[in-house]
Amino acid sequence: GAGVSQSPSNKVTEKGKDVELRCDPISGHTALYWYRQSLGQGLEFLIYFQGNSAPDKSGLPSDRFSAERTGGSVSTLTIQRTQQEDSAVYLCASSSDYLSTDTQYFGPGTRLTVL
Template sequence: GAGVSQSPSNKVTEKGKDVELRCDPISGHTALYWYRQSLGQGLEFLIYFQGNSAPDKSGLPSDRFSAERTGGSVSTLTIQRTQQEDSAVYLCASSTRQGDYNEQFFGPGTRLTVL
């Protein structure tokens, strides 16, 4: 079956503009995660969705960042009034949720460049 997909693959925007990044998880996966990977760094957790539960937004760096997950499937990460420090690769992952641990399957990411 299809893996996690993300769009766009690359996005260049000007400082101050809003951007939307999209994630399509694997069908049937109830959990969805967003991470940010700045240049030369590991992954930084942003937000986690699980089914119909309230999302865990504890990793969002500022109120300019928000995310939605419609119908328990597709998710959109929105960054308002982008800043140069927002430049990074944004990775999405999905997993099932059964038991103690379930492997996260990652998408190819969106590389965001803020000029």
């Protein structure tokens, strides 16, 4: 079946504007993850959704960041009042279950540039 998809592929915005990034996980995958990848860095965990459970938001860097997952499928990551340091690639991943043994499958990411 189709893999994880993300939109938009690239987003350029002005400082102070809000942005929404979308993730469509693999059909049937109950777990969904958001990561941030800054230039030259590894992946930084942001948030995790599993089924109908409360999400783990421990990785969100500030209260300007929020995410939701509707109907246990599509997820939206929202960044309010964007800052230049928010510029990064935002990656979404999904897995079939919540276990750490389950392989995470990644989308192609959204490259966010804040001017």
